[in-house]
Structures are given as structure tokens and as C-alpha cells.
Amino acid sequence: MQAKHHPAIRRYGRRIIPITFAYVGAIALATALVPDNAPASALTIGLALLPGMAALGWLWAMGRLLIELDDEYLRMLEVRKFLVATGITLAITSVWGVLELYSPQVPKLAVFFVFPMWCIGLALGQLVNRFAFGDRGPC
Structure with a gap:
């Protein structure tokens, strides 16, 4: 199927x-x-x-x-997408947070944007599935 x-x-x-x-x-x-x-x-x-x-x-x-x-394979592809999205989001917000701490002239990142950032990471995770592993997954 x-x-x-x-x-x-x-x-x-x-x-x-x-x-x-x-x-x-x-x-x-x-x-x-x-x-x-x-x-x-x-x-x-x-x-x-x-x-x-x-x-x-x-x-x-x-x-x-x-x-x-x-289907365990389809589930694994979704989990990989979630992990890629989470990793990207944590990396960006961690780096930006340190910049905000030590560089007051850096614009503040509104917390509102964290979830949309994670959703963009899901799309990037889907690309990772497709181009690194040859399958885009179910969604």
C-alpha cells in the first residue's frame, strides 16, 4: 500500500x-x-x-x-522528521538565546516563532528522508 x-x-x-x-x-x-x-x-x-x-x-x-x-518503516520516517525538526529548533534557539544574552543589540526572538520554526524543520526532515535516505515518508 x-x-x-x-x-x-x-x-x-x-x-x-x-x-x-x-x-x-x-x-x-x-x-x-x-x-x-x-x-x-x-x-x-x-x-x-x-x-x-x-x-x-x-x-x-x-x-x-x-x-x-x-508500518514500522513509515513510523521511523516520521520519527526521523520529528528528530530533525527538534534538533534544528533547539540548535537555532540555543544559539540565538546566547546571542541575546551577550549581544544586547541582537533582536529578541519572540517565543511565538519557535513552533513555526519546528514546523519548518519538519519540512526539512522530510527533505532529509528523501535525499539522504531515498524516501520522503508518509506525510
């Missing part, structure tokens, strides 16, 4: 798409309702929790994919 037709992959797609719409909608809502430099309030905290819940939903969907993939 081709990876893209695997039932676990189809279920993953059905889960991830509405979560993605919820995330984008939550970011748009927060952007529209919270002015720049707004003080922390029940509204700002509540609106900040919404995209965070969607991010947790993405992580849950990815975890379910790993559990539901009965």
Missing part, C-alpha cells in the same frame, strides 16, 4: 486540516482584538490560549499518527 493511501495518513489529514483552520482563525482573532503592547488581561491571556490549544491539537494529531501507523 502506498504511504499516502494508508488509513492512518487519511485520518491524520482529517484531523490536521480543521486544527490548522482553528489555529489560523485564533491568530487572526487575536491580531484583530489585541492592540500592540496590550497589558496582560483575561482577554489577552484567553486569546493567547486559543492558538496554543490548536498547537497542542497538532501535536496530538502527530502523536496519534505515530500510534496508528502499523
Whole structure:
């Protein structure tokens, strides 16, 4: 069976798409309702929790994919993608964090960008699977 037709992959797609719409909608809502430099309030905290819940939903969907993939090779490709993404994210944020500590003129990296950075790392992990190992994996 081709990876893209695997039932676990189809279920993953059905889960991830509405979560993605919820995330984008939550970011748009927060952007529209919270002015720049707004003080922390029940509204700002509540609106900040919404995209965070969607991010947790993405992580849950990815975890379910790993559990539901009965093909060990496909699961290994996904795990490799996650490891590449995590390694890239930890390396960049660690180096940038040290730069921020010792070079005050370096712009601060907003924590908001860490998860999108990890998601870009997933795409790079997929490229590693394809070009270093000859298989892009199921997703």
C-alpha cells in the first residue's frame, strides 16, 4: 500500500486540516482584538490560549499518527522528521538565546516563532528522508 493511501495518513489529514483552520482563525482573532503592547488581561491571556490549544491539537494529531501507523518503516520516517525538526529548533534557539544574552543589540526572538520554526524543520526532515535516505515518508 502506498504511504499516502494508508488509513492512518487519511485520518491524520482529517484531523490536521480543521486544527490548522482553528489555529489560523485564533491568530487572526487575536491580531484583530489585541492592540500592540496590550497589558496582560483575561482577554489577552484567553486569546493567547486559543492558538496554543490548536498547537497542542497538532501535536496530538502527530502523536496519534505515530500510534496508528502499523508500518514500522513509515513510523521511523516520521520519527526521523520529528528528530530533525527538534534538533534544528533547539540548535537555532540555543544559539540565538546566547546571542541575546551577550549581544544586547541582537533582536529578541519572540517565543511565538519557535513552533513555526519546528514546523519548518519538519519540512526539512522530510527533505532529509528523501535525499539522504531515498524516501520522503508518509506525510
